[in-house]
Amino acid sequence: MNLKEVAKRAETGPLMEASNFVMKRVAANVPRLQKEYNIRWDGQTLLNLDDDLADRCWAAGKDLLLKTGVYSMNSRRVIEFAAEEIEDVLRFVPSRVPLGMGKDAVTVHHRKVEDPRPPFIFGGPFNADVHEDMFVKLNEAFAQERIIDCLLFPGYLKELDGLAIRPGSGLSSRAAILYGQWSREAVRRAGRPGMPICGHAVMALNEIACTSEEWGLRATDPRAMVLISELQVDDVTMSRTAYYQAYGCPIYMAFTPLVGGYGGGPDGTAIVAVASFVAAIMLGGEIVHIGPQHIKYKQQTNNHSLFLGSLANQAVARNSHIIGTTSHTTAGRPGSDQYAYEFSALALAAVTSGSNMTGPRPAEPLGFNDVSPLMARLFAEVGHAATRLTRQQAAAVVEKLYEKYRDKLTFEDAPIGQPFEQLYDLDTLSPTPAHQSLYEEVKEELLRLGVPLS
């Protein structure tokens, strides 16, 4: 199975309406598989501890993908896979992928449940809207955090030259070029010229204009694709994958299963998530990002998403050598302690479940530059600390953290926090004394709660 074959099936597979695909192939099969494999959430557990449940979820997810295939949204055809094709791709999917170049080269690897090796940290603006005047400074501030392994999604340039950017326009091509130039400039300024940059400039084909070995994103930089929920792909994603794959870039493929959507509750959606992990590698993904969405909440730190992420990650970590990473979005915003408590809870659950780490970012940023490099450092530190915990130990801390924020998960109730320019001295690119104090206070509290931070 390769992209040539996938592209062929996107033109020749069974023809159907999208609504039929999601209702008859996805929604109709999930409850049957839930019953067949006995995949149930007890309504309480935040971090799964049941290995057998994880293994059944893996089997159910693969079974689901066999029954659904992946829907090509533009051709309205289903890309179907045979069981032996899935097993073949699973056998050959890489368990280690080198990223970046020179002295800044790093390797992202598959992790096992309770793996003692540190998780790989994808950290950066994570597609928050970033103002053009702040783009280089903000990314430099992330890149100077040595604990971050790969600069993540350097930010959406929503406006340029005082104009809003329309996807696919000439202006957006110019934005993509500047995105490449400015991201590279940021890592150079931080003294890490070969630091990998995980790129995702705009959701349009012309974002490939950010690519240049000389001044932009390189063949050693992973490029992000996003599947559409559930189990759907569009031509732009296929085309970008084809281009970047041919160029030699590692393919970072994300998917966003929706709790309360076509997969049902967190247990049914965990099956969809496993199917999506496998679908991502069938479509050429080499690093697979899970970013659960929720019908009621926008963040990924609610009880449903914590459980679903832990179960799906464990299913994948125990039964394959797919390189997985978990998205961390929160209700609280940078500059608030809740931001840290939320991403810490999710990081503990994800890392002990065998995942690498992507994030953090508020799910609903308030305007431009609503991220903090210092908080990304803490996020990574918590991830590293999690390798010294068992799932059982981590689960106890996750519960305590969840209690701290569970009543403040809505947009209205979550703390507003502050954007980057209010949290940092922009001349020295160092945190303000108040932001530094917050970091230290939260770290103290995390230690008290049982996170073994060094």
Add this chain to the structure above:
Amino acid sequence: MTSAKAIYAKMRSSIEEYDEDAAAAAAREALEAGLDPVEAVEMGFAGAIRELGEAFDRMEIFLPGLVMAADAMKAGVAVLEEALEARGDVLKRKGVVVLGTVEGDIHDIGKTIVGAMLQANGYEVHDLGVDVPTTRFIQAAQEQKAQVIAMSALLSTTMLFQRDVLELLRNQGLDGKYLVVVGGAPVTQEWADEIGANGYARDAVEAVKLLDGWLGEQAR
């Protein structure tokens, strides 16, 4: 002959069981029994689907249930509407809505939920799908004699097209003719205000409340 109460119970259970054929059959039975179609919609279908909408909001049922219930209601209402049309009448709805995800954006689920919830709450919804060209929203609103244009955008780069629809409405002298509601992950009340939309809904429940408020006021 079956009593009205028994027929309404059948109509109700057809929605609860997501059964399109049963909904159409129960609607036909209501007509054969001489029941008023408008009353039959309210007494047979509407209560059941409103309750399912509330159950969806409490996460007791999920999106497939809501979509199937809305489809069952659509099948049943179509039978009753046909009877009404035959006597030169129309089924009064709370309002007509054209709905879609804006150009360049292929995210489907958010607007599907909004559409199902609006249908469940008595609106006639015309779902234009995803990646809907700016001009198509206006054309569809005119064709369907809609009161409301509802636009979803999941990306901060595509929400720009919500602005373009409003600008186009103004350019075509249609400013104020339609109530425009916007939503989607990056969309905020501030954005809605900036582009001149009538309202912003964070989710499907808010969209229903917003439209109920507007169209209720218009009716008064």
